[in-house]
Amino acid sequence: MSADNSSKPVLETRNLSVRYGKVEALRGTSISLRAGEIVTVIGPNGAGKSSLLNAIMGALPSEGQAQGEVLYQGQDVSHHAIELRLGKGLALVPEKRELFTTMTVEDNLVLGAYRRRKAGWSYRDGLEGIYAVFPRLKERRHQLAGTMSGGERQMVAIGRALMSDPKVLMLDEPSLGLAPRVMAEVFQVISHLRDTGVATLLIEQNSRAALKVSDYGYVLEVGDVTLEGKASELAQNPRVIEAYLGAKH
Amino acid sequence: MDFGIFAVLAQDGVTNGAVYALLAMALVLVFSVTRIIFLPQGEFIGFGALTVAALQSSQFPKLIWLLIGIGVLTFLVELGSALRQRRYKPLPRRLLMWSVIENLIYPQFIWLLAHSLDWQGMPMAVQILFTLAITVPLGIMIYRVAFQPMAEASVLVLLIVSVGVHFAMLGMGLFIFGPEGSTTHAFTEWSTALGEMPVSGQSVVVMAVAGSLIGLLYLFFDRTLYGKALRATAVNRKGAQLVGIGTSQAGRMAFGLAAGLGTLAGTLIAPLNTVGYDTGFVVALKGFVAAIVGGLASYPLAAAGALLVGLLESYSSYWASAYKEVIVFTLIIPVLAWRSLTSGHGDEE
Numbered sequence: 240m241s242a243d244n245s246s247k248p249v250l251e252t253r254n255l256s257v258r259y260g261k262v263e264a265l266r267g268t269s270i271s272l273r274a275g276e277i278v279t280v281i282g283p284n285g286a287g288k289s290s291l292l293n294a295i296m297g298a299l300p301s302e303g304q305a306q307g308e309v310l311y312q313g314q315d316v317s318h319h320a321i322e323l324r325l326g327k328g329l330a331l332v333p334e335k336r337e338l339f340t341t342m343t344v345e346d347n348l349v350l351g352a353y354r355r356r357k358a359g360w361s362y363r364d365g366l367e368g369i370y371a372v373f374p375r376l377k378e379r380r381h382q383l384a385g386t387m388s389g390g391e392r393q394m395v396a397i398g399r400a401l402m403s404d405p406k407v408l409m410l411d412e413p414s415l416g417l418a419p420r421v422m423a424e425v426f427q428v429i430s431h432l433r434d435t436g437v438a439t440l441l442i443e444q445n446s447r448a449a450l451k452v453s454d455y456g457y458v459l460e461v462g463d464v465t466l467e468g469k470a471s472e473l474a475q476n477p478r479v480i481e482a483y484l485g486a487k488h
Numbered sequence: 489m490d491f492g493i494f495a496v497l498a499q500d501g502v503t504n505g506a507v508y509a510l511l512a513m514a515l516v517l518v519f520s521v522t523r524i525i526f527l528p529q530g531e532f533i534g535f536g537a538l539t540v541a542a543l544q545s546s547q548f549p550k551l552i553w554l555l556i557g558i559g560v561l562t563f564l565v566e567l568g569s570a571l572r573q574r575r576y577k578p579l580p581r582r583l584l585m586w587s588v589i590e591n592l593i594y595p596q597f598i599w600l601l602a603h604s605l606d607w608q609g610m611p612m613a614v615q616i617l618f619t620l621a622i623t624v625p626l627g628i629m630i631y632r633v634a635f636q637p638m639a640e641a642s643v644l645v646l647l648i649v650s651v652g653v654h655f656a657m658l659g660m661g662l663f664i665f666g667p668e669g670s671t672t673h674a675f676t677e678w679s680t681a682l683g684e685m686p687v688s689g690q691s692v693v694v695m696a697v698a699g700s701l702i703g704l705l706y707l708f709f710d711r712t713l714y715g716k717a718l719r720a721t722a723v724n725r726k727g728a729q730l731v732g733i734g735t736s737q738a739g740r741m742a743f744g745l746a747a748g749l750g751t752l753a754g755t756l757i758a759p760l761n762t763v764g765y766d767t768g769f770v771v772a773l774k775g776f777v778a779a780i781v782g783g784l785a786s787y788p789l790a791a792a793g794a795l796l797v798g799l800l801e802s803y804s805s806y807w808a809s810a811y812k813e814v815i816v817f818t819l820i821i822p823v824l825a826w827r828s829l830t831s832g833h834g835d836e837e
Contacts, residue, residue, distance in 0.1 A: 318573075321734075330730075331730055333726065333730065336727075338727060339720045339724055340723060346720075350720050350731050354731070403732070
């Protein structure tokens with residue numbers, strides 16, 4: 240697929256703010272990502288990272304209010320319902336996965352394609368694509384999603400999001416609670432997605448691993464972007480090293 | 489009590505239990521998908537039965553007036569919400585077109601059909617289908633008008649709205665149908681005997697219809713994408729939203745199905761009982777007791793609960809007929825105690 244990196248961003252936020260009642264979670268944030276790019280947002284807990292992703296998807300809880308623009312391929316989608324944004328090509332894997340735990344892995348995946356109905360496309364094709372990326376899910380396809388391990392659940396969540404054929408995949412803490420080996424596997428999949436032209440917006444506690452697979456990065460602190468730059472440069476930035484990468488070097 | 493009476497009472501209990509099972513399924517469905525306790529269920533029982541009775545006695549089914557009226561109301565609500573959103577985006581023309589077809593044209597079409605065909609001469613199955621063509625859209629419209637605008641409200645607020653809708657529909661039922669009840673024709677005059685026990689064809693039909701409806705529901709939830717989408721919404725609302733199953737779409741589906749099940753339950757009891765506009769409420773409450781046995785979440789447990797309610801009602805009407813209802817509704821106390829003792833965790837809310 241063509242990674243059209245020079246052209247306009249596929250997703251952009253302009254002055255995006257989120258507030259819950261009187262509490263402001265995000266203040267005028269502007270970020271952008273292009274097709275085939277992996278962009279990561281790092282920052283401490285409570286900096287508004289999840290609010291950013293939920294606002295882009297239109298999935299804020301009912302007491303949350305977003306202001307500002309969310310541009311998808313140049314078009315403002317900030318007043319669209321989730322279903323419409325999903326249909327356009329946005330998909331979110333939330334921090335809590337939000338799987339259908341009492342349903343089988345395959346049903347979870349099939350429902351990921353709920354909005355994707357086109358002539359000549361069957362969800363079987365989609366399933367084969369997901370099983371190619373996550374062979375383990377094929378073995379476990381008849382198992383209930385709630386009985387899977389943490390890593391497998393994450394795979395189901397990512398697979399379910401991919402079933403909608405997104406152009407922009409947003410991952411909220413994909414490595415949360417995973418064993419290091421499983422985490423490596425998840426990051427491998429994320430960097431593999433780049434080759435298919437999917438843009439990934441990543442939020443990660445594990446900033447080191449995230450910056451390693453990313454092209455670009457933002458540092459979000461108390462609702463503001465305080466630093467941005469190429470991922471490789473951010474990883475060298477002394478302030479980032481001290482605050483987020485730990486003094487492991 | 490000899491075995492003959494015992495068996496007859498059992499047959500009676502299972503027949504009624506089958507009807508309660510349908511109602512319990514509908515209540516579990518609506519609650520698990522929308523968190524609404526569907527009190528207006530009883531009105532669909534009464535309205536359904538009275539509409540079939542009207543068709544059989546060659547009267548105009550006046551429920552269509554209600555369909556036309558609520559259709560206009562629904563259209564106005566949808567137009568209003570579209571106009572309010574105009575600040576952000578152009579008027580959703582296609583959506584409004586559909587709204588005109590569903591809420592304004594369709595009821596007129598039904599009105600025309602009711603006038604132009606001889607419904608009295610039709611087979612009962614066709615009369616029931618036509619009744620469903622009135623009540624199912626009515627259920628969907630009621631969801632759109634009363635519940636969809638406040639889908640995110642708490643369970644208690646939704647219950648209060650539900651009580652309001654129940655009373656509003658009850659009043660409209662009295663206005664439309666009047667205070668008199670009716671019965672419908674029997675499904676069949678056929679009867680047989682199993683050993684010493686007489687088996688009425690009526691019971692066989694009720695059990696067969698209820699049983700196959702439950703089977704169809706199972707297939708719907710297990711095999712079809714829409715059925716899976718409803719289950720998914722019940723399991724995880726946020727997850728369902730993220731894959732594009734809109735809360736309101738799922739709610740409409742649940743209400744359409746529940747209205748249909750309520751109507752069918754009404755037509756199943758109507759040949760044996762005189763059904764008035766307000767008869768359904770007590771019947772639906774028994775379905776509710778059954779649904780509570782299933783924790784408003786489990787379909788098989790709710791079905792088992794329905795059989796239990798049916799049998800309990802049948803035997804208590806033999807031994808203590810004055811206390812029949814008391815005994816059935818008292819069942820809810822041990823059931824609640826049992827449920828709160830066995831399930832350790834609190835409700836997710």
